Amino acid sequence: MDALDTQMRHWSLRLRNELKIVPPQSDALASTIAREVQGLSFEAKERVRNSSFIPLEVRLEELNAFQGWMDLIRLSKRHPTAVRAQVITELYVCFVYLGESCFGILRKELPAGSVTRKCCTFLTENPIRALRNAVAHSNWRYLPDFSGLEFWAKKGPDPTERPSRFVVLQEELSFWQAVARCTAYASYLSLAPPASEEKKLPIQ
Numbered sequence: 001m002d003a004l005d006t007q008m009r010h011w012s013l014r015l016r017n018e019l020k021i022v023p024p025q026s027d028a029l030a031s032t033i034a035r036e037v038q039g040l041s042f043e044a045k046e047r048v049r050n051s052s053f054i055p056l057e058v059r060l061e062e063l064n065a066f067q068g069w070m071d072l073i074r075l076s077k078r079h080p081t082a083v084r085a086q087v088i089t090e091l092y093v094c095f096v097y098l099g100e101s102c103f104g105i106l107r108k109e110l111p112a113g114s115v116t117r118k119c120c121t122f123l124t125e126n127p128i129r130a131l132r133n134a135v136a137h138s139n140w141r142y143l144p145d146f147s148g149l150e151f152w153a154k155k156g157p158d159p160t161e162r163p164s165r166f167v168v169l170q171e172e173l174s175f176w177q178a179v180a181r182c183t184a185y186a187s188y189l190s191l192a193p194p195a196s197e198e199k200k201l202p203i204q
Contacts, residue, residue, distance in 0.1 A: 001186060004030035008182050014175050019118045029115070033186035036116045037106070044109045049191060051105045059101055060188045063181075066093045091140075094180040095132040099124060102184045119183045126155055127166050128176055139163065148173060 008015075008029040015026040025032045040048075049056050066089065073086045107120035122128065134140045134151035143150055148169035154161045168176070 001028075001030040001034055001189075004182055004185065008178065011175055011178055015179075019122050019179075021115055021118055025115050029119075030182050030186040032115045033119065033183055034190045036110060036114050037187045037190040040109060045191060048105055048109060052101060054101070056188060057192050060192050062097070063093075063184060063188060067181075090177055091131070091135045094177045095123075095128060096136050098180055098184045099132045102187060103180070106183075106187055116183065116187070119179055123176075123180055123183065127168065129153075130155065130164070130166050131168065131176075134166070143167070 005028045009027055012023075012026045015021040015029065016023075021029070037045075052059075069089060070086070073082055076082060103120040103123045106116060107124060110117040110120065130153035131140070131149075131151055133153040137153075139153060140149055140151035142148075148167060150165060150167050152163040152165055154163050
């Protein structure tokens with residue numbers, strides 16, 4: 001987890017200001033999440049592992065494949081078409097796929113005040129919840145200058161509520177994605193069989 005901890009230190013100030021995660025945890029986010037998930041009871045771990053028809057090892061493989069795709073794009077000539085495909089992939093994996101399969105489930109199992117619970121709460125409440133719904137229902141687009149995204153979603157469960165407009169700029173979106181990937185990767189590696197460690201790819 002050391003490499004991921006180092007990468008996430010770029011976001012230490014935002015972790016403190018927005019998630020109320022302070023040092024030393026904000027400087028070792030992945031290791032802290034891994035330690036907290038490893039400390040869950042056997043029953044809690046089994047509930048997380050068995051919460052879906054899809055085995056956790058398969059989800060970790062998908063996360064690794066996603067990272068491989070990200071690495072390929074980063075090493076390419078960054079053609080605009082490829083970049084837009086990258087954005088769509090990131091939005092789906094970080095906020096729809098992981099939101100359903102990881103963050104909502106872990107949020108129920110981790111104690112209040114834990115770093116992992118703070119991350120999962122952040123990733124499953126507005127405005128990220130609204131972005132997840134907008135992506136799932138195709139209600140998003142780029143801003144005219146491509147500096148970020150605008151999207152439309154309801155703020156709550158009221159079926160009569162009209163969707164609201166949200167805007168997220170690239171820097172903030174990058175932070176959301178980094179927290180999502182770190183939380184999922186650290187959690188999955190803590191819960192998956194030891195053999196899964198051999199398949200891992202670095203997150204950057």
